[in-house]
Every structure is written in structure tokens, then in C-alpha cells.
Amino acid sequence: MFADRVLSGMRPTGGLHLGHYHGVLKNWIELQHQFECLFFVADWHALTTHYDTPEIIEEHVWDMVIDWLAAGVDPAQATLFIQSRVPAHAELHVLLSMITPLGWLERVPSYKDQQEKLVEKELNTYGFLGYPLLQSADILIYRATRVPVGEDQTPHIEFTREIARRFNHVYGKEPGFQEKAEAAIKKLGSRKARLYRDLRNRYQEQGDDEALAAAKSLLDEQQNLSMGDQERLFGYLEGGGKMILSEPEAMLTKASKMPGLDGQKMSKSYNNTITLREDPESVTRKIRTMPTDPARVRRTDPGTPEKCPVWQFHLVYSDEDTKRWAYEGCITAGIGCLDCKQPVIDAILTEQRPMHQRARMYEEEPSLVRNIIADGCERADKLAQETMREVREAMGLDYS
Template sequence: MSTVDPQRRVLSGMRPSGRLHLGHYHGVLKNWVKLQHEYECFFCIVDWHALTTDYDDVGNIAQHVSDMAVDWLAAGVSPSSANMFIQSQVPEHAELHLLLSMICPLSWLERVPSYKEQQDQLHHKDLGTYGFLGYPLLQAADILLYRAGLVPVGSDQLPHIEFAREVARRFNHLYGREPGFEAKAEAAILRLGKKTAKLYNSLRKAFQEQGDTEALDTARALLKEVQSITLGDKERLFGYLEGGGKVLLPEPHALLSEAPKMAGLDGGKMATSHFKGGNSNAIFLRDTPAEVEDKLRRMPTDPARVHRDDPGEPSRCPVWQLHEVYSDEPTLHWVQQGCRSAGIGCIDCKGPLIEAVQAELKPLQLRALDYQDSPEVVRNILAEGAERARDEARETLIDVRAALGLNYR
């Protein structure tokens, strides 16, 4: 039986689709660096997910994976504090995906919002494939394989977490109802001791009869502290709280991140893609100081400021969005006042921003150089991370196979 505490374990991943930029850094990586010191973290380069949309252009995947690993390390993700690995080096992801596909209704996949959205956005690609339709289930398998209770996401990813919860709930409902489950659960309650058993029963009743979610959380915390029962009995009692069976695959919860919006160089969302003219929409983490300066100087500003002495409005200017991330209060005040009064020009406005971005990227780029010059070190980090990940994944699949009757020993 698993000894994992799902609420102490985090799983997150990223598609290797190109070099990482400031949007990745502020939206994901800075949060990961913090989480790795607070939770047991598994950070996965999901190369199979890249194939769901780019199956016809695989020539750069290996380089993208290598670049991503270097960028993660340079940003401060530490192999001594977190498990970094490549999805395809842990084949258990594919096995759990296959097994879960047997119980996942087709309609669940078709109703995931991103299914239609991405088909519309990527209309030039043929996405009428099983792999693309099934990628939310692969994502669910990525999470459930490690019994991760927490998944750091933005609000746009909440439907995917809810989908993973539904899959886990269905699996537990189908296979957690072992013969004589209720009798075994009631016997386990007696082994809690008189005082703890009474408290457990009252909390269970409060949740099941009144929907008291605080009582459910209290009961779960109570069970985590109990040392007098076996792990098997503990899993039964976790499931019995909600009226179900044994919790074989814990339901994950979203860990919402409050990342700042990172404007792209065209005023839209910063992305790896390109905008009109073939220029990049992003400032990449390993752009040189000269490249950073050139990109920001060419960045469009408030369209109302046609001439130097035209007053502007910062809220209409994409450069202002970057100032909100990088600038201190005095600088923000200077920008607002100077822009609205036409006291400063757009080139003046961009000066302190250029310096701030260059200063933030400098230490990261120095660390990146060390890893770029030592590719074997990066490969070893990923290989060791994959071995640790496989150890955890194998434990989950032992229970999953047994639940499905695939235990032939």
C-alpha cells in the first residue's frame, strides 16, 4: 500500500515546444522554485504531449527537451530539491494512460474545452487523431501516476484538473469496492480506539448528512495522524468518509498560481510563436542584453502617441504591463505622470524597463552557460530524475494492476 501523502506532493509539466521566455519564468518557473522547498515535487518535460499537436514535425524535439532542461536549471529548479525528468523515459505514464482509457467515456474527452479551442486555433493542422483527443487523459495519467494531490495551474487549466478528478473518482468507484468493504471499514474504525473512533464517526456523519466539507477535512487530518492501524485500513477509512471504497488514486486539487500577465512584444500574450513580419513575440530567457534592448525598443506603445508631445494612457500600452511586473513604485509613478503629460517619450519610458529585464536575466544566463557547457551533467540529472520517478510510478501501478485483476504472481 502507498505511504504517499497526496497533499504533500506536487506534479507539474511543460511541453518542449521551443525556448522558454519571460512568460514561462514569471508564470511557472518562479513558482516551481518556491514549491520545491515546500513540497515533494515532480517536474516533467512532457515530450509525448508535444507529439499530440506536432507529430508531423519531430526533428527539433530532442533539442527542445535539452533547452528546456537547461532553462529550468538556470531558473533555479534544483535536482536535489525536486524530481526533474522526461515523460517518455518513464513508460509507466503510457501504461496508466492505456488502463485509464478503458474506463474513460468518450464524451468526457469531447467536452474538454481546449479540445475545440485548439482545433480552432490550430486549424492548419490535422488534429483529428486519437492522440489529440486523448491528451487530457494522458495528462490525468501524468498526475495520478504519482498520487499527486496538488497541481499548480492557471485558471485556464482548471477544467483539466476537474477532468483528472473525475477519472480518479470513476476508477475508485469501479475498483475500490473490495468484497466486504463496509465490514472491513467498520472493523478498522474500532481499531482507532474509542475516543478517535467516536470523533471519526461524528465527522463522517456531519459530511455525509450535512455536506460539511470542514468536517471532511478534519477527518482526513485525523486519519493522517493515526498510527494504530495498517495502511490498508487507513485507505479504507479515507474512502469510507465519502461513502465510497478504498482510495486507490487520490483526486488531485488545483494549486492556483497568481502569476502576473506577461505581455508579448505585440501587445498580446507572450508566446513562443511569431507575429506579423516573422519577429518573435517573446523575450527569451537566454536572449543577450543587446537582443533584449532591441526587442523592447521596437515594442509597440500606446497608438494615441503618434508624436513625441502627444499625451498617452499607460493602460492602453503593452509596455506598461511589463512595468507593472518589473518596476518599483517611484518608477511606476514616473511612467504614469510622464506618459499622461507627454513629459517623457516612449523611448525614455522603456529605458528603466530594459535595465530591469537585463539585470534579472543576467544571473540566470550565467547559470545557463554552465549547463550548456556540460550536457552530460544535464543528461545525468534527467536520467536520475527518471529513475526516482519510475520507483514511485511502479508502486502506483502495482495497486492499479491488482485492482484490475492483472496480478498474475
């Protein structure tokens, strides 16, 4: 019923590093060729934890968008926009808050987890408690069907599904719903109407999930139904009402295996990063000065690759022959640590070269970036308003 649409966002917390590229952006670049994609700057979300340093957010928004473009996110393939430039996110957030039980927000795992991690911040705020609901509004406003997330974020998607389900249950029961649904069934034609009723009965009486899937597939193929009738029949299938908001699916992404310069996860808080557009001299210097296996005090001392942060980079960047060469050279002391580091330096610089090339025109002409975002915001706002028209109507707020 709903278009296959992907939504994902990032907080503007500074220049992106190779961990972001391997953990998020490479996936975005693949998805933009397979689905309708919307990628947004989550500036309101940044305020939930950085409300007292707004200058950081403003400073980093444009740099982050340039990083996206440099990495290969294509504005001709995907819609790029800034959350706060589409006010409907906030409107839907407010309206959804009217039906969201407090207990649902308090049980989101990241709520207590973040409070424990960010003890230096005063996070007993309504904004912080409510940010999972704002995240749900971000997704539901575009009726996104897929959301790429890491495993730790799946509770947020399940929370969003519950919110959509609750909204549809409370507001999808329009006056005369059953009569309208029965009238819509007749529009299918006698053969398909019989099939729909049979599949509906099998699902509702026997819990037959295959019958539900077959009925949904039947409705997806119908060209002669209005959007309203199609939504009614989807809702009628499951015994509910009109489907106004979609229930998104989590698209599990692989955890980034990109290590930091010290062997820990690459993170700005550990000061162990290589940024996407870092200059080659700096990259070379950082890799050449990386710590190695402490057992290799002298050039002639054999080492253990598993204890060396440089080996973790080989696992990401090197082909099998290079890995074999580095591994054997380390355990036999056949190569020195600087020799081992050179293929990693070469691979990172090769990966970054097209990023520098793509970024150059945006760095030299910032108006290009602003135009891309302005166009993306306009497209996003149009989609958001389509959803809000139905939401307002369902909630009795359509006074036209």
C-alpha cells in the first residue's frame, strides 16, 4: 500500500570520519540506487543533548552535508534535507504525544543508557524523554517503510511501529468505516472480491499469515482503487480501521568494523579518528605514528598481529595477498612496522581521493550545497504535507 521508501538521518556533531563512512554512508550509497531514499540532518535531535551549545550544531550542519556528498550520496538519487526546515515533523510529534503513554517512552533502552553515559549533562528534560517519539514522527511523516539501523536501534523502530498501530487503531475508525470497506470490496470485481473475503476470513479466523500476505499482494496490484479505498481494505483485512500511518521495518545494517588509530572503536570522543576529507599528509602521519604490538621493541622482534591496531586496518583495507604478507612478515619479523603500515596508508588515500575530488566544488561554491538542501527540503515538505492532511482529517483538525 505504501511506497517502498527508506529514511535515515544523522546528528550534526562535526566532521565525519571513516567509521561513519564504513558504518553508514556506504550503506546509504547502495540504498539510493535501490529505493526512494530520504536522508536528513537531525538538528533537532542534536539539541536533545547539546541544547546548551547551539553554535556547535550550526557550525557542523553544512560540513556534514559536504561529507555526505563527498562520500558519494547523490542528490539526484536521494532527497537530502534538514529536519528543522520541515516543520511538519514537529506538528506530528505534538499530535502523536497526545496518544503516547509515558511508560512507552521510559522503557526505551537508550533513555536510561544515555543518562548514565552523559552524566555531565542535565538530561531530565521533556525533550530528551520525548526524543524517541520525535524520531518516530521523522519516520512516520514520510510513511517510510524501511529504516536502516544498527541492532541497538531496533527498539526505536519497534516503538515507532507501536505508535503507528495505536494511531491507526484510535483514528482509523472513520464514521461508516465498515460500510465504506464493503463498498470498496465490490469495486474489486466479483472474482477478486470473493478471493479477498476468503483470504480475510482465513487470516482473521485461523491466523493464517500466508493468507494475509496474499491479500496484501492482491490489493497492491489493484489500479482502479482510490488511495482511500485501498487504505480501508488494508485496515479491514486485519480487523482494524483505515491505515493512515505505515509500520516501518528495521533494515539491520552491519556494525562498522572500522577501528580507531588506537585499536578501539573509531570515535571523536577517543580522539582516534581519520576524517573523510583529511589531507593526505595528516593521514600519512597518523598511520605512521600508530601504536603497534608492544612486543616489537626492536625491528628484529617478532610480533602478534592480533595485538596490533594496524592489523585491524589490514582487515578492512587489504586484499588476501597483502594480509598474508603482513601477517607472515609480523610473526617472523620479516618486515618492520613502517613497512606493514604503508599498504594501509596507500589504501586509505586511494579511498579518499574521489572524496576530495567530489568535495572540492562544494567547498569552493557553498551555495551549491545550500541549493541542494533547499530543493530537498521542498520535496520533503511536500511529502510531509500529504501525510499531515490525512492525520489532521483523522484527528478532527481539518477545518477547511
